Amino acid sequence: MSSLHAEHGPRHHPALAHHFEDLEQQKEASSFGMWVFLVTEIMFFGGLFCAYLIYRRASFAAFAEASATLDIDLGAFNTAVLIGSSLTMALAVWSAQMSRKKLVVLFLLATFVLGGVFLGVKVVEYGHKFHEHHVPGRHFEWENPATEAGAEMFFSLYFAMTGLHASHMVVGMGLILFLLVPAWRGRYGRDYYNPIECFGLYWHFVDIVWIFLFPLLYLIGRHGVPGGH
C-alpha cells in the first residue's frame, strides 16, 4: 500500500464541510445516512408490529371488537391528510430542485399545517378514548368481560403504536420549523437542497408507517365480530 500526492483544489461552497471532497460526496453521504437511519426506524416500529401480530393472532375476537370502536371517519380523514402532506413534502423537494425558492417555503408550510391537522384529529380521538374509559390501566372499562383482557391489550398497542407515530410527527414538525428559516432566506436551491431532501425522506417514512397502522388498527372488525353472526 502506498500513498501518493493527490491535492484537490477546493472550490468552497459555503455548505461544504471540510472533510468532504465536494458537494456531490457530501450529498451522497447525507442521503445514504438518512436511509440508514430510516432502516433503524423500520426496526424500531418493527418491534411493535411484531407484538401486534402475535397478540392479534392470540386474541382476534377481542381485537376485532375493540377495533370496531375506533372512529373510522377520523381515521380515514387522517390518512388522507397525511398522504396530502406527503404530496406537499414531495413538492417542496421538487421546488428546491427547481430553485423555486418561494415555493419551497410555501410547501413546507403546507406540510406543517397538514401535520398539525393530523395531530389535532389525533388529540380529538385520544380525548374520546379517555371519555369512553378505553385507556388501558386502572380506569379501563369494557362491557364484555370475556374479551376485556384482549381489548385492553388492543388499546395498549393502539396507544403505543399511534403514540410513537405521533411523536415522530411532532419531531417532524419541529424539523420543518428548523428548515423554514434557511428556506426563507433562500438557501435551498438546485445546487444545495440536501436537508430538504433528507427531511422529505423522514416525512414520507412517517407517512408509510401510518399507511400500515390505519388498516391494522381501524379496519379489523368492520364487518362484524367473528363468531357474532
Added chain:
Amino acid sequence: MWPNFPLFPDAASSVAREVDALYLGWLAISLFFSLLIGALIVVFFMKYRRRAWRRFGSTADIKTLPVEVTWSVIPLVIALSMFAWGAKVFFDQMRPPADAVGFYGVAKQWMWKFQHPEGVREINALHVPVGQPIQITLTSEDVIHSLFIPAFRVKTDVLPGRYTTLWFEATKPGEYHLFCTEYCGTEHSRMIGTVYALAPEDYETWLATGRTGVPLRVSGGELFGRFACDTCHRMERATPELPARGPSLAGLFGTEVELVGGGTVTADETYLRRSILEPQAHVVAGWQPIMPTFKGQMSEEQLNALVDYVKSLPAGTQTADEDGAPGAAGESPASNAG
C-alpha cells in the same frame, strides 16, 4: 449426603445418562479442537519466532480455497450431527411417556407448591416414587420462575398466565436439589427445595402416613359442579328440550379444536386454562361466544384441579355426578339434569 467437592453431578433420572453422554461427546470434541488450536499456537510461537534473518513472514501465495472449504465443512458436519443428537435428547426431555402420572406445581415468590394426584400438598419438597414417570404441570402466581432439578437434568421456566410442563423418571433413591433458575426477585436463591426420590413401597408408606388430600380429579369434578359448568357443557346429557349451550368436553384433551372463523388449536392444558379465564379468545366452531369469564373467581390450585378434571374425561362420558368421580359418570343418574 453431599460430597464436599464434587466435579460431576449425580445422575438420577432416566434422561440424565443421555444428557451426560451428549455432554461428554461435546466435551471430547471441544477438547480436541481447543488442544489442537492451543498446540498449534504454541508450536508456531516457538518455531517462527522473529529473528534477524526472518524479519518478514512468508509471502508465498497459497491456494486457500481447498483448505477453507475443508475447515468449513468439517465443523459444519460435526455441528449438525451434534444438533441431531441434541434434538433427540431434547425430545426425550420434553416428551413424557404415556403413563406419566400428573402432578401439579404452583410457583410464587419465593416458594414451590406441589400437589400429588392423590391431593397431598407439599411446599419446597417433592416426594416421588422411583421408576415412575412423573409429569408436573406448572404455573406461576407472579413472575417467571424456573424449576430445575440438576440430578435429573431437567428444567422448565414457570410462567404466569399459562402452563408449562416438565417430566422425569427418577432412577435412584436419594435426596436431590431443586432450584429456581429464573431470577425472580430478592429471595431468588432461597427458592430452593429438595426432591425425595423414594422406592415405590417407601413412597406408598409416605403417602399413607397421616397425609390427607382429596384427589385432584375429584376436587376438580366438585368445582365443575360448583361453578355450574355442567349447565352448558352438558355433553351426552343434552336433550332436545335442554340442548347443550357449550361443546362437549369429553375426550377433548389433546385433540385439535376447530375454531369460529377458521383455524384450529390443540386442546392442551394452556388452552383449557385460557378457555376458562378468557372464553372468547378461542370460540369453538358451531357455538356462540356466550361463556362468561371465570377470571378472579378461582385460585391457581382450583384451576389446576378443574383442568385436571377436564383432562381426565374420556370420550363418551357424561358430566360427573355430584361427588365428582369421573369413573362413575358412565351410569350417572340424571340427578342434576333438571
Added chain:
Amino acid sequence: MSTSAATALPEPNYLSAGWTLRSWLLTKDHKRIAILYMVSVTLFFVLGGVFAFLARLELLTPAGDMVTADVYNRLFTMHGVIMVFFFLIPSVPAVLGNFLVPLMIGAKDLAFPRINLLSWYLFMIGGTITVAAILLGGVDTGWTFYTPYSTVYSNSHVVLTVIGVFINGFSSILTGLNFIVTIHRMRAPGLTWFRLPLFIWAHYATSLIMILGTPVVAITLLLVAVERLLHLGIFDPALGGDPVLFQHLFWFYSHPAVYIMILPSMGVVSELIAAFARKKVFGYHFVAFASIAIAILGFLVWGHHLFVSGQSTYAGLVFSVLSMLVAIPSAVKVFNWTATLHQGSISRETPMLYALGFIGLFTIGGLTGVMLATTGIDVHVHDTYFVVAHFHYIMVGGAIMGYLGGLHYWWPKITGRLYPRFWSKISALLVFIGFNLTFFPQFILGYLGMPRRYWSYPEEFQVLNVLSTAGATILGVGYVFPLVYLLYSLRRGAAAGDNPWGAAGLEWETTSPPPTFNFEHEPVVTGGPYDFTNVKEALFDE
C-alpha cells in the same frame, strides 16, 4: 534496534490542537472523540468491575453473609448493565473504531462529525442517568430486565435505568450509522473493498448489527418503562400479554449484541496477527466474509436463549440448528488466524500476547457456545454458571482481550508514546491466568447445577467458588497494571515514531499522533492490505 530517547512529538498533532476543556467537549475530530470515549468507558469499566468484585466476594462463602440478598441482586444487575451497555458495546467500536476507521480508509474524518460528537453526548447522558439510578439505590432486575418482574414486581429504579440504556442505544445506532456511511462513501482513491483492512470489515459488520438490532431493544425497553409508568400492558400476562414475547424482542437485539462486542475485537486480532507475524492474513476474503456472515446469521439465532422459557419445542429446534451455522464463520476465523502464524515472523510484543490469548479463549468460549446451542445440553445448563462462564469467555476472554490488545497496539499511534514493555507483558500474563482461574471453575459449577444470580448456595459448591474469587482478584490486579503504566507513559514514555511495530496500514503512514486532518496529503491506495514489503525497520525487531 534501540529505542529513541526523543520525547518531542511531531507537531502539529490533534492533541496539541487545543488544550482547553472547550476544545475537547466541542471537538468534532473523531480522534478526540475517541479519547473522550476512552476515558468514559474506562470509568464505566472500573465501576462495573467494582460491582463484579463485590459480588465475587459475597460468593466466597455459601451463606449470604457479606451483603443482603437485595444488595447482591443490585450488584450483579448493575455489573451487567454497566459492563454490557456502557463498556463492552462501545469499547472497541467507539474508542478504537472511532480513532481508526477514518485513518485506515484514508479519510479526514467520519462522514458526520457532529453526529459523532452527539453520540458521545448521548452515551454520557445515558450513562449519567444510569449512574443516577445506581446512586438512588440501583436496580435489581438483572441486566435482561425480564418482565413481569421488571414491569410489576421490582421495587427498584427500573424506569430510570431503562431510559439510560435507551438513550445509550441511540449513541450506538449513530456510531453504526456513521461507520457505514463512512466506509461506503469516504474511502481513499484506490481503496477498494478487498483492499480494506479486516478491522474495517469487522466494524462494518458490527455497524450492521448496531443499526438493525439496537432499535428493537430500544422499543422493547421503552415498552417496559411505559408499562411501569402508564400501565400500557404490552407484556402483562393479565391482559393476555406474553412475557416470552419480551424475551424474543430483547434477544433479537441482545444476541447479535454479543457480536457487537466480539466482532470488533476479531477485527483487532486480525490486525495484530498480521502485524506481529508480518504476514498477510491467511484467507483474507474468508475472514472478511466471515464477519458479515456472523453479523447476518447472528440475527437468526436469538431463540437459543429461550429453549426452556416456554418457547415451542419446534421453534427451539429451528433456532438450535441455525445457531450451529454461526459456529462455522467463527471457526473459519480461528483457523485462518492460526494458519497466518504458520511461517510467520512472530514477534512477542504485548499486543501479540493478547491476540494469541484471544484466540485460545475465544475457541473455548465459542465451543461452549455451540454446546449451549445444543438443545439437549442447554435444558440442563441453561441459567447456570455454565452460561455465565461461557459468555465471560466470549466477552472478557474475547472482547476485552481484543480491546486491550488493540489499545496496546495503537497506543503509540494514539498518544505518540511508548509504554513500558516489560510491565505490559507481565500484565497480559496476569490477565490470562486470572481470567482462566476465575471462569474455568464456573463451567464445572454450572454442570453441577449451580444456578446463576444466586446470593447463597449449597455448601458443596464452595471450593470452586473460592477458586473463582481468587482468580477474579488476580484478574483485577492484571487490569490495574495497564491503567498505571499507560498513564505513566503519557508523561514519561519515549516518542514512538510513525511506525514503531513495523506494521502495514494507512494509519501507520501518518505521524504519531496524527495531525487533525489525519494525513498531510490525501493518500492514494495502489495495493492490498498487509503488504509488508515496504515497511521500514521497526523499533523492536529481534
Added chain:
Amino acid sequence: MTDHVVSRKIYFLVFIALMVGTAVTVWVAFFDLGAANDAIMLTIAVAKATLVVLYFMHVRYSGRLIALTVGSGILFLLILLALALADYVTRGWVVLGR
C-alpha cells in the same frame, strides 16, 4: 442519489393512486371476505408504501446502494416477524402426555 427531478405530474398521479387505495381499503373492510380481508388490506398497504418509496422517496431513480439499504431493512423486519411467529404457531404442537 442522482439529481433526477421527478415531474409534478408523477407526484400528483401517485397522490391520486394513494387516495384511491385508501378508499378501496375502507370500502373492502365492510364486506366479510374471511381471510381475504386481511390479504386485500395488506396488499393495498404494501402497494401504497411501495409507491411512496419509489416515487416520493425517489428510490426508483437512486442507485443500487439505496435499494439494497431499503431491502435489508425490510428483510430484517421480516426475519423478526417470521422467527418470532415460528414460536407462536408451533406452540401447540408438542406431543401431549396423558
